[in-house]
Amino acid sequence: MTTPTPHPPGSAGGTRTRSRRGPVVGLATVAALLLSACTGVTYGETQLPAPKVTSSTPAAPATPVTCTSPTQSYDPLPSLPASSDITDRTVRTILQRGHLVVGVSADTYLFGARDPFTSRIEGFDIDIARAVAASLLGDASKVQFRVITAADRIDVLKNREVDMVARNMTMTCSRWQEIAFSAEYYHSGQKLLVAKDPSGKVPSTTLEDLAGKKVCAPRGTSTLEKLRSVQGVEAVPAADHTGCLVLFQQGKADAITGDDTVLAGLAAQDPYTVVTSAPPMTDEPYGLGFHRDDVYLVRYVNRVLADLKADGRWKAIYNRWLADTLGPAPAPPVGVHGRAAR
Structure with missing residues (x-):
């Protein structure tokens, strides 16, 4: 078994050695399957x-x-x-x-x-x-x-x-x-997840800094629409944020965007990623x-x-x-x- 190594230095989301990150991809994929299996339970x-809650007040016409x-x-x-x-x-x-x-x-x-x-x-x-x-x-x-x-x-x-x-x-x-x-x-606010710098410094990367790069966001979200409006950035859609993480780990995306709460969870699953310190793009x-x-x-x-x-x-x-x-x-x-x- 090979041991995962940190991404080499470079620009956010730059070229990474994917062949040595098999264990991390596996963990994220297994986690995605386990978590997705919970829906509706x-x-x-x-x-x-879960019982249906009895209404505490008579039904009334909706008012603006x-x-x-x-x-x-x-x-x-x-x-x-x-x-x-x-x-x-x-x-x-x-x-x-x-x-x-x-x-x-x-x-x-x-x-x-x-x-x-x-x-x-x-x-x-x-x-x-x-x-x-x-x-x-x-x-x-x-x-x-x-x-x-x-x-x-x-x-x-x-x-x-x-x-x-x-x-x-x-x-x-x-x-x-x-x-x-x-x-x-x-x-919360929309931020970016990128490759962690081996020095430990948290990058302040913004979307505008990623011109020429591929950035992932889930399909059918306002986040993806915003991403598509940024000139020079290639939007990469996925089914959900966990799907984005898998694409990132496979080298098919250079960064992921979404609410910082979601990105924090992705960073916790992949120790070679970090949420950037740039101000949120939305509130x-x-x-x-x-x-x-x-x-x-x-x-x-x-x-x-x-x-x-x-x-x-x-x-x-x-x-x-x-x-x-x-x-x-x-x-x-x-x-x-x-x-x-x-």
Whole structure:
């Protein structure tokens, strides 16, 4: 068996010795198969099928939502109330059921991914969801995870199949028309993954620096469309970001672009890659998703998030999952509140 060696020095994504990286390609490919096999599966502490949540309010005609700032959410509760003092019907349903039902990813490494050895779903989003369960139900294990795709996120909330979605979802005004969001809990942005410099220096490579190079992005994404608009860069499409990593390892792509959260997971799978230090090309504020009528639950969770940010737990969660690939925890995003209830 040969031993993988670091890429030789050169420009970002330059020529690399691929024949000696077989073990890394194999790991990424196996990980891709294991993670992709999770889609549509429900995992939880009790391993029960995710129940459909009973509506806490009568169905009402959809009304337009005024939105001038997609990151503006409802005011947090002044403090966390005792369970016995909560009268909101949605929260009472959760308390009586005994666990929180959360829609998550199982294939976003470091944010929400299934550990192939333990079958447990782990990551930044998962720890945030457990913090909500711990506050609401007194036990971080009282949460049931339902694995969903990115395309499922809105529908499972509108149909009340989950109580909350924690799946790296960008807050937008158009989405506020259909669902509600917590305050921003993570700020992401589109960045680049390139070959690691053997010196250990993190490159500040930008898309414009990659003229004449091949850059990969998943098909059917706004990321790929943006990539195609950059003059001199050859866009290389793949089915998903893990597919991009395989192409990168095979020498068919010189760099990969996507949200820094996704790229951090790829870098963790391939020790010869690094996320560049260049500023993000886009802003992607992540919010936890809720049914549009569950204003009280959003206000409760906003209190939990505010406390996590204030007492250092948010930074601890960040450092646990993301610091190795994205650097030490930044200041947590400041929650923007004051949205008027519908």
